[in-house]
Amino acid sequence: MSEVRSPTLRRRELAARLRALRLERGLTVDQVAEQLLCSPSKVSRMETGQRGATLRDVRDLCGIYGLTDPAQVEYLMGLVREAKQQAWWQSYDLDYYATYVGLEQAAVTLCYYQSTIVPGLLQTERYARAMHEGSMPSEFTAERAGELIEVRIRRQQVLNREPPLELRVVLDEAVLHRVVGGPDVMTEQLSHFSAIAKQPNVTLQVIPFSAGAHPAMENMFTEPIPTCL
Template sequence: MTDGGSPTIRRRELGSRLRRLRLESSRTIDEVAQALLCSPSKVSRMETGQRVATARDIRDLCELYLVTDPAVKDELMRLGREARQRSWWRQYSDLGEVTSLIDYQDGASSITEYDSCLVPGLLQTEEYARSAVRGLLPRIREDVLEERVEARMRRQRLLTQDSPPRLWVLLDESVLIRHVGGASTMKAQLDKLHQQSLLPQVTIQVVPFKVGAHPGLNSAFSLVEFTDATLSPIVYTEGLSGEIYLEGRNDIDRYREAVDHLRASALSPADSQDLITTMIGRIS
């Protein structure tokens, strides 16, 4: 996780702490809104991290909740400042809702990726990424394509920074066979997969065809988890209809169950490395 932390994660962390203080003071959201002369929705959005609490909001809430410890006040103010910082990925104008995923992954302690069709973005080569985006969006403008590829490559620094998140990637065997961008591009991509699998913080497992039907057969998702136990894990999925973020307990449990099943069904990390190496040798 980065030293400064993701602004989105800081916003959620601040909201979680403000909610805890409210509950400890035995006040309802409506009571807080009435005391602050604001709407209940504003209080709710601050607590859920959908809105950043201003310095004045934090000061007023500390007074209302009778927070007297200067260290607690300073910590809340620090979270508020960090939650308002501008992340590097905000400079890219056409990333859409995926910027939220970058935010979450930047503040994660662990990331579990599953894909049945493509190598996940955190492990893609530049040319594979370019071919994948162009294939998914045939009419994309060239400048937008290059912006997305550049942002995707920059995201990968997450894996080599100090204290990187734990990355566990589960790939359907079809990912190794589908030639995205042609033979040379695919060979370079599989070689990168093999090299990345040697990193201590990265685990790659391949779900072989012989497993048959399995819970991830028709989907792709990212399960993002955090060190702070008060922050709910996030599941990200995407498709033609757009991006979806899930954080309900039932949704998270369902995806965790799918991950457990996939890990148990997949080849071991060592056998997965051997299969990737074999596939490299088969590309002419």
């Protein structure tokens, strides 16, 4: 299986590896910052992925940590380059949500539980539009709403890529009965469920009303499992 690449995931992997190298050498953030001639906050942000490290940063950190294996150094340099690549979702100005989309695009498996609405990866365009029309902040323009709907639909490409995302979805039966956008929209959405559930990489299950109370009734969760961290 080929590995799915994502700048978001590469930045996080780089951050984790830099932190691990520092801890292996028994150095504090302040000690590294003193040798790197920068602030401790810069080192901390590089180790949490909040700030992207430059090639020069990584070169100097390899020197500080005594990392001399050319293959390991080049791997870290490669992570820097990949973390700086422009992904399709980065042009939509998604702010904090961009991190989630980046991790979703890199995931090999995604587990959803929803008690009220259809998960984004399973929504039809008309359902997504109705959702946005019902919940979009008043200050959002029609153009901005269109962009966010486009993002939601483009995210679904993970289900048809090679290799495809393995999607496991559990819905409360209430999701099927909540009429979003009117009967025509819901008919289309339910037909989409029927079609997509036939894909070998999609597992769709429904908790019926007859099940009564259950622990997840008032909750929802999404668990993306990436290629690596």
